[in-house]
Amino acid sequence: MADRVVIVGGGPGGYEAAHVAAQLGADVTVVDTDGLGGSAVLTDCVPSKTLIATADLMTEMGGAHELGVAFHDHEGDAAVGVQVDLAQVNERVLALAHDQSDDISRRLERDGVKVVRGRGRLAAADRVSVSLADGGEDTLAADAVLLATGARPRVLDTAEPDGERILTWEQVYGLTELPDHLVVVGSGVTGVEFASAYLSLGIEVTLVSSRDRVLPGEDADAARVLEEVLTRRGMNVLSKSRMASVARDGDSVTVTLTDGRTVEGSHCVLALGSVPNTADLGLEEAGVATDDGGFVAVDRVSRTSVRGVYAAGDCTGVLMLASVAAMQGRIAMWHALGDAVTPLDLSQVSSNVFTSxxxxxxxxxxxxxxxxxxxxxxxxxxxxxxxxxxxxxxxxxxxxxxxxxxxxxxxxxxxxxxxxxxxxxxxxxxxxxxxxxxxxxxxxxxxxxxxxxxxxxxxxxxxx
The missing domain is CATH 3.30.390.30 (FAD/NAD-linked reductase, C-terminal dimerisation domain)
Incomplete structure (x- = not known):
């Protein structure tokens, strides 16, 4: 009888693990809540990098005159500028994300992986209970369980998104018109990527950074070069400036800083980090250990504190990259199903900040x-x-x-x-x-x- 593997979560950690488990002859079920590909494909990596692809083109066009290229209208007059149709850009962004999700679905079907739509939680170390999307409950027996439930944007009571003017990075793709002035709160990778992209699209951007430089977790020399480029292109970077609150008044938003200063804009993007999707997952009842932030504790072969239960991806907080999630998922299945496995080595992980x-x-x-x-x-x-x-x-x-x-x-x-x-x-x-x-x-x-x-x-x- 084939080993039964149940994977909770259809993101990179989940679907890549499913491919490996199927290849090794297991009977594989993926319990998917939000759509195959997870946030990486539907609301994060794929959409943001598609948006950035348009921004990169705008950046290249901005320097075209140095290469001897000039733009003219149909009557031969010099063009005064290049404009972006944000509605069309975001339509393309979402279409590509859903196409990628459909591709993942077809690949899983090809490999014989069963996909169950619903919300899964641990009933025990060898069982997953599922609240089905179309109603009802089901219980799936498992010889190995992989938790790959991801994470979501962190929000604060003093800065609650409304999906229109105050936005998380998952909500920006609903915009149909270019903001007049975008305030980005947070100078980590996500915040700086969006700030750089919207600046390239021709939008006035203010970046609120609580640290003395952008990208405090990256190479200092690299961050210095990027900040010099962004400020040269017109971005207003507010260093050592911590956000206290964000409020909306009609068509404007006001970001209040802890020192009393305020920044007004038409829109605000919050990039305040992530929190794991581990609440009400049955972890405590099953004995699965988590850290103070709610992330699932795992070792280098993706094992949790409970035998037969593994975890991968952003819900572990190990290194929140899609590539790491995918490798954690593969490693979990290689280990669980007795194949040769090399423990995760973070010293070999390559990463990229998609700025310009x-x-x-x-x-x-x-x-x-x-x-x-x-x-x-x-x-x-x-x-x-x-x-x-x-x-x-x-x-x-x-x-x-x-x-x-x-x-x-x-x-x-x-x-x-x-x-x-x-x-x-x-x-x-x-x-x-x-x-x-x-x-x-x-x-x-x-x-x-x-x-x-x-x-x-x-x-x-x-x-x-």
């Missing part, structure tokens, strides 16, 4: 080096000297590499620039494969290319 320019990182950080947590040598190479960058009018950005002294093994890197999410890949391969800077440098790169700067930075780490 992008910031991509992998492996050890400058902060870890500066604090003495890891011994590494570093080299930083500005993109301004790269031939391809010059051709494309790119002036901002850099490649930074870290390697071990003595051995020269690459242990991390940072790329700031256009499509940094693609440029970080060779560095990720070097980190995962414990390659030396010399090995990275000796691989051929195309000339001219942005990736040439990765090889050049590696050459500068060569020791005689």
């Amino acid at each position: 320019p992008e910031i991509a990182t992998v492996g050890c950080s400058q902060q870890a080096v500066d604090s003495g947590d890891i011994a590494a040598e570093a080299v930083t190479l500005p993109l301004s000297g790269n031939a391809r960058a010059k051709m494309q009018g790119v002036k901002d950005g850099f490649v930074k590499l870290f390697c071990r002294p003595g051995t020269g093994i690459v242990v991390g890197g940072v790329v700031v620039g256009p499509r940094a999410s693609e440029l970080i890949h060779p560095v990720s391969i070097a980190v995962a494969g414990t390659l030396t800077a010399d090995q990275l440098a000796h691989a051929f790169t195309v000339y001219p290319s942005m990736s040439g700067s990765v090889a050049e930075a590696a050459r500068r780490l060569h020791h005689v």
Whole structure:
């Protein structure tokens, strides 16, 4: 008899786990509440990066005159500007999100995975009870359970979203007209991504940051470059400014800061972090341990404190990335079903901030080096000297590499620039494969290319 696997949640942690479990011959059921793909596909990663794709095009068009390109109307007169139809943009955003969800559904069906629409909760370590979407209850027996219920935007009593003028990042896709002045509260990855995107769409943007710089969790050099670019393009960044409340009055919103200052705008996007979807999940009754924030505690093979119960994705709070959620889910199934498994290694995770320019990182950080947590040598190479960058009018950005002294093994890197999410890949391969800077440098790169700067930075780490 095949192992019975029940997965609660249809996001990346859930549906990727389902594919692995089906491949290993298990009888797999996914209990899905909000739509396959979860928030990553329907309200977060896919929609936001689709919006950012339009913003990137606007950024490129803004620099077209430097490359000798001018815009003219049908009568030959010089065009005075380029406008965005936000209703059309958001229509495309939502259509692509639902198309991606449909693709996931077809793939699961192809693999023989059963999908149950409803809300699942642990009835015991080997049972999941489901409140079915069309009414009624069901109970699913399981040899292994995976909890992949995700997280949702954090909101405050003093800043409650209304879905029209005061918005979470999941609600912005209902906008049909460009805001006159958008106030973004929160300078972490989500807040800065939206602030950068809407700035590129031609909107006045004020970013409220409680810290002394944007992206406090990212490489300080990279954050400095990004903040310089954003302010040069007209963004108003309010550093060391903590939000106390947000209130709406008709067609305007007022953000009140803790020092008494106020910022008025037409709309406000709240980017205050996330809270896990773990309430009323039956965790306490089943003995599944959580931390003070409500996140499910897991080890490096996704096991919870209860035998046979695993967890993956944002509900664990390990590292809130879709790629990490997917890997946690796969690892859980490999472990539960007796396949070969390598524990999760966060030192090999690559991530990207989809701003303009992008910031991509992998492996050890400058902060870890500066604090003495890891011994590494570093080299930083500005993109301004790269031939391809010059051709494309790119002036901002850099490649930074870290390697071990003595051995020269690459242990991390940072790329700031256009499509940094693609440029970080060779560095990720070097980190995962414990390659030396010399090995990275000796691989051929195309000339001219942005990736040439990765090889050049590696050459500068060569020791005689």
